[in-house]
Amino acid sequence: MNIGIAAQRSGVSAKTIRYYESIGLIPQAGRTDGGYRTYSEQDVANLRFIQHARGLGFSIKDVGRLLDLWRDKDRVSADVRALAMAHVAEIDRKLDELQRMRDTLIDLTRRCHGDDRPDCPILDELAGVTVDA
Amino acid sequence: MNIGIAAQRSGVSAKTIRYYESIGLIPQAGRTDGGYRTYSEQDVANLRFIQHARGLGFSIKDVGRLLDLWRDKDRVSADVRALAMAHVAEIDRKLDELQRMRDTLIDLTRRCHGDDRPDCPILDELAGVTVDA
DNA sequence: CATTGACCTTCCAGCGTCTGGAAGCCTTAT
DNA sequence: ATAAGGCTTCCAGACGCTGGAAGGTCAATG
Numbered sequence A, B: 001m002n003i004g005i006a007a008q009r010s011g012v013s014a015k016t017i018r019y020y021e022s023i024g025l026i027p028q029a030g031r032t033d034g035g036y037r038t039y040s041e042q043d044v045a046n047l048r049f050i051q052h053a054r055g056l057g058f059s060i061k062d063v064g065r066l067l068d069l070w071r072d073k074d075r076v077s078a079d080v081r082a083l084a085m086a087h088v089a090e091i092d093r094k095l096d097e098l099q100r101m102r103d104t105l106i107d108l109t110r111r112c113h114g115d116d117r118p119d120c121p122i123l124d125e126l127a128g129v130t131v132d133a
Numbered sequence C: 001c002a003t004t005g006a007c008c009t010t011c012c013a014g015c016g017t018c019t020g021g022a023a024g025c026c027t028t029a030t
Numbered sequence D: 001a002t003a004a005g006g007c008t009t010c011c012a013g014a015c016g017c018t019g020g021a022a023g024g025t026c027a028a029t030g
Helices: A002-011 A016-024 A041-055 A060-071 A077-111 A123-125 B005-009 B015-024 B041-057 B060-071 B075-109 B121-127
Strands: none
Touching: A002 A016, A002 A041, A002 B121, A016 A041, A041 A060, A041 B121, A060 A077, A060 B121, A077 A123, A077 B075, A077 B121, A123 B041, A123 B060, B005 B015, B005 B041, B005 B060, B041 B060, B060 B075, B075 B121
16 A cells, blocks of 8 residues: 555554655665555554654654564563653653742742733743742 | 853853853843944843742743833833733643643552563553453 | 546655764964 | 864755756647
């Protein structure tokens, strides 16, 4: 099948499929006489796998590792689990950071009048002005 | 003062200060006869402001808007507040997404033996295999 | 058989936010 | 005079795509 159909069926855009091929995440596709890339059901399954892994936030590099593990019938599930748990740790780090930002922002917006006057604790905070209550 | 000192005192690296200048976030610095950039206390204050805003996750574009508001003595705090709240909304979106990823990953890692056997619900899920309990 | 239109190809550029590195100039101290 | 350290510019790379231009291929139609 052509790349457009593979894209539709995998949920990965044609543009992105070509990109994945260019960086070596997926092998080079076969070609028709006219130069069109051709894909098999297995290729579509690989692309779906990639799409799901990306949807869980795994980096391209990690997706490559997961693909390798998936294909390796002698893998040990501990390796897969370790990869996933490291990723969870990274997500937790990001969650913490975002939550801290959010807390600060919520506090500041609560203290800001939000009317037509110019004074604003948000700007004060950014400027490093210490405003005691 | 030279860029290195301004960097130290603002917490923004010299490299990044030059970058901010190149994209127009800060005005072009004055120069010595030898071509070195020079900075004032006010410049350092601006850089600190930028650093704080970036630390709260504001985009460069939003930081530019905040700087404009900061400098505009006729600003209305409602504008600042609206910017901050829009940013909180964006953070909430990211928090939700990360939390969803985390939930799925935690569930999968819990169901994965994580031993020397190859079978692994994480890979099954990514492959789209439906495993009923 | 020619044309149309949809699909495919490659290549280059840009998004956002820096960061690293190379080659070379300026300044200050010895 | 020289050395060391800071400064300069410019190019490239990181991440993961995405858009667009210029042109080739294919299937269906007139």
